[in-house]
Amino acid sequence: MRPGRRSCGPARPGVLRGPVGRSPEACRSSGPGPCRGRFPPSSVLGQFSSLPGREYRAAPGLSVGTAHSREGLLLLRPFRIRPGGREERGGEPAARGVPGCVPEGGVLMGRLTLVLGGSRSGKSEFAENLVREAECAGKKVVYIATCESRPEDREMAERIDRHRKRRPSSWRTEEEPLALEETLLGLESGTVALVDCLGLWVSNLLFSLPEQQEGKEEEILRRAEAFCRAASASAADVVAVSSETGMGVVPPAPLGRIYRxxxxxxxQAAARSAGEAWLVVAGLPLKIK
Structure with missing residues (x-):
């Protein structure tokens, strides 16, 4: 074994063992194929090429960044081309949300990706890393904020300011506290939208309706289903962040229980409609769909 490498054991189906600790610069190095950089020997790739009806290309992320480079893995996932030209993926999903270089023509997201998590769980930062992958692959990013900035709410204004400073200047930001459906349907192809977050959107809907209005809960659920349909029909890919509030104590106030x-x-509606769903706990993402 050459110095600087370590054995990772036998390869699992669909996984290629490769050099440990590759940098983004190595991934960006020139070379043919959908994933630039060094490939394993063709003799290793041969075991995948014989599978019928599928091609394989390297999935991004695992050989880049400290979170995954220590494993020295290069995951391959299969894809097919649908009649409309969009790639259809299958096989083992790669870990995602790790900042780094995404190969040209990299793996596409589903039409809707849901990211759930509690307060200060790291869900927004993880979702931002997902759309950075899409931006690296050539897509434009639209950040859709459901929270309105109010000067009288200093604490919320500070939160919004922290989020703004974390986002790249290349991202377009739209504030839309209520009409998410119309905003998604108005997006153009080649765009990925980051909606942050559905929890505030549901809260905005709840307070926008008269307190004593009959059937307002049904109206909000109808809007949630309409959001899912709009995300599926949008020309853009959509990453939606939402709060997981069902794991805490029962709220003491009736309005809090209704909101929860x-x-x-x-x-639940968003998870059913989503192509992918993630749960982020203490900064650690877990793929649940």
Whole structure:
């Protein structure tokens, strides 16, 4: 074994063992194929080329960044070309959300990706890393903020300011506290939208309706289903962040219980519609769909 490498054991199906600690510069180095940089020997790749009806290309992320480079893995995932030209993926999903270089023509997201998490769980930062992957692959990013900035709410204004400083200047930002459906349907192809977050959107809907209005819970759930349909029909890919509020104590106030229940049902609707769903706990993402 050459110095600087270590054995990772036998390869699993669909996984290629490769050099440990590759940098983004190595991934960006010139070379043919959809993933630039060094490939394993063709004799190793041969075991995949014989599978019928599928091609394989390297999935991004695992050989880049400290979170995954220590494993020295290069995951391959299969794809097919649909009649409309969009890639259809299958096989083992690669870990995602790690900042780094995404190969030209990299793996596409589903039409809707849902990212759930509690307060200060790291869900927004993880979702931002997902759309950075898409931007590196050539897509334009639209950040859709559901929270309105109000000067009287200093603490919320500070939160919004922290989020703004974390986002690249190349991202376009739109504030849309209520009409998410119309905003998604108005996006153009070649765009990825980051909606942050559905929890605030449900809260905005709840407070926008008269307190004593009959059937307002049903109206909010109808809007949640409409959001899912709009995300599926949009020309853009959509990454939606939402709060997981069902794991805490039962809220003491009736309005708090109504909100918790409505958001839980809205999250269920989004998860059913999503091509991918992630749960972020203490900064650690877990793929649940």
């Amino acid at each position: 229940d409505l958001l839980g049902l809205a999250n």
